[in-house]
Amino acid sequence: MSKRDYIIQKCFDCFVKNGIEGTTTRDFCAEADVNANTLYYYFASKNDILIECVNFGFSQLENALFDALKEFDKSSFDIFPRLTKIGMDFAPQMRFLYQAVSSPAYEEYRDDQFKRVNAFWERLGKELARRFECPYELIKDHIYEIMTLLSYYTLWGSQDMAAIQFNRIFTDFKDAVQSYRRLKDVN
Incomplete structure (x- = not known):
């Protein structure tokens, strides 16, 4: 892992732990065990660090799921x-990511991030x-329900409610796929 990537990972951890406003340059430096000059050698500003950390965070979730x-x-x-389990375990990181993409500091990058x-x-x-x-169109709505549920769980944190909803979504997903297979086998 490059020094820059290591610093991004440690800064991401700081943001997750302290939030955007609660994280200082001093926190970044302490977590990454670097001085401010080293930090700003790699990044021009806290905003640049924020952007890199958002990209890192979404990549972490994507990699874990795939x-x-x-x-x-x-x-x-x-x-x-x-x-x-991955979605629920990733909730603290997702809270930071949602905070970041809704922050005025991130506004000019928001559309690109939403597209990603x-x-x-x-x-x-x-x-x-x-x-x-099965056709993507058959399950697309279930995927969006999962995405929405992960967002709500991340923000509100009710594991019991999320489990009930996840079970319903996955049961509906399974029923749709199995019905499709039965129809496909008949034809």
């Missing part, structure tokens, strides 16, 4: 509890459609 997909059989519905996030969810949906051998 790595989990590799652990399961092609069309195993057992993947869903693992995806749920939406593209990520679409890639995830298309990968699931490929795995379950």
Whole structure:
């Protein structure tokens, strides 16, 4: 890992722990074990650090979800509890990411980030459609429900409510895929 990437990771950890306004240059330096000159050698401002940390955070979530997909059989519905756990475990990081993309400091980058996030969810949906051998259009709404539920869970933190909703979404997803397969087999 490069020094710059290491600093980004440590700054991300600071933002997750303290929030945007609660994180100082001193916090970054202490967490990354660098001095301010080194920090500002790599980044022109706290805003630049924020942008890099948002990109890092979304990449971490994307990598975790796609790595989990590799652990399961092609069309195993057992993947869903693992995806749920990743989403729920990632809640503190997601709180920071939502805080960041809604911050005035991030405003000029917001549209690009939303495009990247939406593209990520679409890639995830298309990968699931490929795995379950069904049309993306059949499961697209379920993917958006998952995305929305992760957002709500991240903000409100009710694990019990999220579990109930995740189970409903995944049951509906499974029913849709199995119905599609039955119809496909009949034809």
